Amino acid sequence: MTHAPIRTKAAAEAVPDTLWFTRCPVPTATGIAADRRWLAAEFAPDGITVRSLQDAGRDADPQTHYTHVLPGLFREGGNVPALWARSRGEETRLVGLTWIEERQTVLVAPGSGVRGAAALRGLRLALPHHHRLAIDFWRAMALRGFEGALASAGLGLDDAVLVDVPADGHTGQWAAELAALRRGDVDAVYVKGALSVEAARRVGAEVAVELDELPDRAHRVNNGTPRPVTVHRSLLDDHPDLVDRFLAVLLRAADWAADRPDDVARILGAETGAGAEGVAGAYRPGTHRTLHPDLSEDRLALLGRQSAALHAHGFLPEPVDVRDWADPEPLRRARLLQPAPSRPAS
Numbered sequence: 001m002t003h004a005p006i007r008t009k010a011a012a013e014a015v016p017d018t019l020w021f022t023r024c025p026v027p028t029a030t031g032i033a034a035d036r037r038w039l040a041a042e043f044a045p046d047g048i049t050v051r052s053l054q055d056a057g058r059d060a061d062p063q064t065h066y067t068h069v070l071p072g073l074f075r076e077g078g079n080v081p082a083l084w085a086r087s088r089g090e091e092t093r094l095v096g097l098t099w100i101e102e103r104q105t106v107l108v109a110p111g112s113g114v115r116g117a118a119a120l121r122g123l124r125l126a127l128p129h130h131h132r133l134a135i136d137f138w139r140a141m142a143l144r145g146f147e148g149a150l151a152s153a154g155l156g157l158d159d160a161v162l163v164d165v166p167a168d169g170h171t172g173q174w175a176a177e178l179a180a181l182r183r184g185d186v187d188a189v190y191v192k193g194a195l196s197v198e199a200a201r202r203v204g205a206e207v208a209v210e211l212d213e214l215p216d217r218a219h220r221v222n223n224g225t226p227r228p229v230t231v232h233r234s235l236l237d238d239h240p241d242l243v244d245r246f247l248a249v250l251l252r253a254a255d256w257a258a259d260r261p262d263d264v265a266r267i268l269g270a271e272t273g274a275g276a277e278g279v280a281g282a283y284r285p286g287t288h289r290t291l292h293p294d295l296s297e298d299r300l301a302l303l304g305r306q307s308a309a310l311h312a313h314g315f316l317p318e319p320v321d322v323r324d325w326a327d328p329e330p331l332r333r334a335r336l337l338q339p340a341p342s343r344p345a346s
Contacts, residue, residue, distance in 0.1 A: 015239060016072045019043060019246070022053035022065045023271075024077035026193065026224055027100050027283065029291045031076075031271045032264070033253035042249050043242075066134045068092050071232045074246055076293075078223040080137035080315065082230050083307050086325055087316035093236050094326040095247060096229035096293025097303060101284055104192040104211035104220060106149050109181055110204045114188065117153035117209050120146070123187040125160050126177040128167040138167065140315050141223045142177070145190035147309070148219040149209045178203050192224070194274035197281035212284070221306050226299045236330065247293075247334035254291040255338075264288035295328045 021039065023030040033039050039050040053060055053073065064070040066081040068090050075082065076096075086092050108114040114123065125146045130136045147157055163186050167176035174196055177189040182203055191200065200207075211220050229250070236243050257264045264287070268279045304322040311319045 015046070015242075016048065016235075018049045018051060018072060019242065020051055020053050020056075020060065020070055020073040021246075022073060022075050022077065024224070024227075025272045026077075026102060026227070027264070027268055027271070027287055027291060028076045028098070028227070029250040029253045029257070029293065030074070030229075032257050032267060032291065033249050035267045035270070036253065036256070038249050038253060039246070042245055048242075063134055066137075068230060068232065071234045074229070074231050074243075076229045076250075077227065078137055078141075079226065079228050079303060079306055080140045080223045080310065081135050082228045083310060083316055083320050084135040086230075086320050087311070087318045089318075091233040092230045092325075093233050094228050094295070094322070095231055095236075095243065095328075095330045096250070097226040097295060097299040098229075098291060098293050099217075099226045099299060099302075100224065100287060100290050101212050101220075102193050102224050103197065103281065103283070104145055104190070104222065105196070105200075105207050106145065106209040106211070107178075107181065107189045107191055107200055107205040108187060108208045109184070110206055112187070112206065112208075114208045117149045117214075118155070119208065120150055120153070120188060121155055121159050123160055124163045124185070126165045126180055126186040126189045127162050128165050128176050130167045132168055135315065137223055140310060140313070141192065142190040143313060144222045144306070144309060145192070145211065146188075148214070148221065149190075149211055152214045152216065152219045172199065174199050178205065181205060192222070194268070194272040194278040194281070194283070198274060198278040217302065218305060221302050221309075226303050226306075228303070229293050231330075236327070240330065240333075243330045244333040244337060247330055248337040250293065251334055251338055254293075257291050258289045261285075261288045293331065295326050295331060300326060 021030055043050050053065055068075055068085040127142050128138050130138055165176050165180045170176040174191045180186045181189050231243055265279055300322055307320045307322055310316045
């Protein structure tokens with residue numbers, strides 16, 4: 001049995017009055033729990049308010065979604081900003097990873113006839129450049145998407161031509177790259193997620209490579225695969241019980257979602273800002289059953305590959321030892337807080 005640590009009066013007085021959470025506009029247990037209002041309900045008896053960073057307005061710096069300098073923040077989102085923050089020395093801990101297939105494709109102009117990863121050899125591949133972002137995760141995603149597609153055909157980035165596409169001033173995801181594709185400045189664009197399905201349809205772009213269909217998962221490693229859950233070390237050290245309870249709510253939300261595909265589709269529409277067609281096109285049947293975080297060896301190894309690649313490409317100032325970063329204990333303790341499954345009456 002796990003016992004709560006003994007706390008002095010001073011430590012008890014230091015319990016935060018607010019916990020924050022942030023997530024990317026993608027399938028997350030955090031998004032499910034927020035929709036169900038379970039996070040607020042869990043901590044209300046303690047006098048702790050739980051707030052979304054996305055709804056904070058001027059009360060919190062939205063850049064902390066990337067920097068994670070806010071000590072009371074839980075983050076479930078892309079691994080590029082999470083690894084970047086840790087690489088810069090921010091004292092975060094990795095407490096969970098999910099693997100959710102979120103449609104990743106390489107798009108080409110209508111009528112181009114390019115099909116398959118091998119056909120990318122020699123083509124001009126769009127790499128967006130966002131100067132105003134603390135970490136340009138869009139550029140990292142495109143680079144890693146092309147790298148995975150090319151690797152599946154035994155090729156490397158040197159076998160194609162990487163073209164910088166200035167993205168500042170464009171509105172909407174993938175807008176700069178798709179505009180460059182329409183103009184004929186590039187031959188291929190990497191996109192992912194629900195909004196990309198709708199954007200591709202609007203411009204008539206065609207799919208050259210479906211990364212989700214590549215048999216080796218290593219070729220699909222990118223910003224969202226695997227997706228980390230991180231927390232600041234100070235909160236974990238000072239109030240491990242709060243971290244355990246937060247994770248227990250995420251596990252409960254993932255359990256709830258596993259039996260409710262229609263509800264999850266509705267929540268995904270709200271989270272992503274996409275319509276039903278975009279959600280259906282981006283997320284395979286069964287996505288609602290894949291929201292549980294873990295720290296399995298397989299997921300840690302895949303995140304390690306991502307970390308090494310990001311450092312090699314200059315996105316991380318220092319390498320990140322993923323296994324040293326990870327702490328499996330909070331998730332283990334959170335599972336112990338889950339109610340035992342009910343047994344049928346005899």
